[in-house]
Amino acid sequence: PxxxxxxxxxxxxxxxxxxxxxxxxxxxxxxxxxxxxxxxxxxxxxxxxxxxxxxxxxxxxxxxxxGAGQDTKVCNQVLIAGTMIGVVESLLYATRAGLDAEQVIDVIGSGAAGCWSINNLGRRIVQDDYAPGFFIKHFVKDMGIALEESKRMGLCMPGLALVEQLYVGAMGQGMENLGTQALFRVLQKMSGLI
CATH class of the missing domain: 3.40.50.720 (NAD(P)-binding Rossmann-like Domain)
Incomplete structure (x- = not known):
């Protein structure tokens, strides 16, 4: 901004x-x-x-x-960060619990947890499709901007900081050119599933 x-x-x-x-x-x-x-x-x-x-x-x-357009984009990226960790963790849990992840998405995607990320990126995760709709490297840049602006404003954003670090970890694993849904792979590795 x-x-x-x-x-x-x-x-x-x-x-x-x-x-x-x-x-x-x-x-x-x-x-x-x-x-x-x-x-x-x-x-x-x-x-x-x-x-x-x-x-x-x-x-x-x-x-x-x-600057208001950029400030609104920061709000968007903060929300996406929180949403993506929720999408990834819910699908990780569903998979480990032996549930049909497509059915899980159908059900929770039509309820209170329904959102674009679960209904679109969640399906890509289930299909093992990590092609970028939005690159991890660009998302990390955006989250960095959001954290800098938040700090300048005196705001505490612990959730955003955590998600940003997970995505930095994804970049460290060579995933910078994958889509944001590839965070699923990071948590699979952290959980010893791959």
Missing amino acids: SLARDIAAVAARKGVHFLDAPVSGGDVGARNAALAIMVGGEREVFERTTPLFAHLGKMIRHMGPV
């Missing part, structure tokens, strides 16, 4: 408008032009560019001044 504000300041001195517009939705959202786009910057500039964003996503929201 602070980098977006710095870039906007340089752009303004040159008479250029600037929006920060990170996205969420991964490879599936990108292919289907269904990304969530969180935009920071002047509302008037946002409104003029909305038709362009409409080609890329369905949920397009002006979040506030420059």
